Amino acid sequence: MEWKEEGEERPLSQRPEWSDVTPVPQDDGPNPVVPIAYKDDFTETMDYFRAVYFADERSLRSLHVTAEAIHMNAGNYTVWHFRRLILGALNADLHEELNFIKKVANGNPKNYQIWHHRRWVAEKLGSDATSKELDFTKKILSLDAKNYHAWSHRQWVLQELGGWEDELDYCKQLLEDDIFNNSAWNQRYFVITKSPFLGGLEAMRESEVNYTVGAIIAKPENESPWRYLRGLYKDDAQSWVNDPQVSSVCLTVLSAKRNTVFALSTLLDLLCHGFQPSQDFINAVDALKTPDLDQSDSNLATAVCSVLGHMDPMRVNYWAWRKNKLPAQTA
């Protein structure tokens, strides 16, 4: 294991600096409901951990044994707790601690305890840690661009410590790597609404609509940009209905006749909000009807629901419900 320091190959029971300690075995009770079998060296490490934990010994050797225990099982939250107490007692170098966490996180990127510990350290370091935290989350996201913990930590760093300047560019880069990355779309929304450098949602709306329309045209089956587009108008549904770019991207996708499900559902939503369709829309939807569907649906919204029920059979009940719920005057 490459993390072991030199001279630490020997089991704990054979190291002179541990000779005064009696290891404490785990008390599992007589007939455990969730019985556990142990690896031998894990058992030994944990026995020594328990010894110093119960004795509340906050020393350097205790710090080392927590490191060993964590490398064997990063999920053991009691070990992490005790490690924090030791770090406090020793007034340890927290920048070193960031390095330790980095090593552990490489093997366990989705572990809650690691991320919480990282946050605890970063909180203590304050803005000294800003660029390290942005680098660290970036590194983790380069291995898994949707890691929920990494995104949560990154949002916390931005809000608490700053570093917003390059965040929109970062989102753009991630979306270039994978236009389907819903986490990156979420982060994009987070940035345009909260960054002190960008002027807020309304100021950003026009450029964001342009960007999103481009993403939709590239991959119309991508759920995220359709939702993002709607989100750009937040509580202002009327502006969303009235923006020619919104209805126009629906028409473009419908006319291409491929991956039309989200274009159809967006058109349905527009119609329900009072959108008045031109003949082009009626023709485009007509062209998507299959012979078995009712060709005489005079109502465009009803026709859209029928087509969706056919195209997206998994959700046939949803589309039937939408059809039932249509307001009487919908085009």
Add this chain to the structure above:
Amino acid sequence: MEGQIGDLEVEKHVQYILSVEKRKDNFESVVMEHLRMNGAYWGLTTLDLLGKLDMVDEDEIISWVMECQHESGGFGGNVGHDPHILYTLSAVQVLALFDKLNVLDIDKVSNYIAGLQNEDGSFSGDMWGEIDTRFSYIAICSLSLLQRLDKINVEKAVNYIVSCKNLDGGFGCTPGAESHAGQIFCCVSALALTGSLHHVDKDLLGWWLCERQVKSGALNGRPEKLPDVCYSWWVLSSLIMIDRAHWIDKEKLIKFILDCQDKENGGISDRPDDAVDVFHTYFGVAGLAHLEYPGLKAVDPAYALPVDVVNRIFFSR
């Protein structure tokens, strides 16, 4: 056997849960030690849903559970572990399964949980201050089971959850965080248990949730992510609580869950042919219970306990 729903290997799953894992090199067991309280909840609730809770030694379990309680009133994941809200809920749920909530000093446990509420209404997991809507759910669920919701500021708790609502109708772990089916379950349950479901846009969220169903009939947790059996619980419970469960294709989901079984050795995995574990076994069986698979007890979508256990708490005065 075209069109026939497959079989749930009840006996095999029961044996899997009861089995003593003696293999020394089983690393899965090793990493479970500190969260055995969760494991006990998953295993025992599954047994109860299968009608086999009587196969375990109730007294031994209860005395072990109580050994995990601290001075503070909170429970650790195992004997000798620090208290945390996660294990406190599991302890309360395990005791509820055996109708033994009366062994608790209810005020002591409730005070521990209530003490974890922050000024903004959110909840910390423990004294170290991690905040997540998961903990909002846990606090509200446990206090509701203990009938001590009045110990927290419910209005602030609800406001915090609502602040985590996103434009797609979903919820994240903190304000601004991406909508995720697991977090949605937590937020929707917490709102349900506090009579606050009017804050949910049921149509919008219902659609987001039913879009989690992929071609195979399985459910994922976010757009463009891989499906996993556990979402059968998070997504389905959420849909049930907002009265939109009929928006997914139930038959296809049942088939997927059954395909995730290890039919030889018992247990259920995250997706077909992967290794099984107790966590996915519980969520697979509970998902099937929601889908009204024959022979399973009904399960409460908010409390994540059999309905008869919940009824016993609230209706047997």
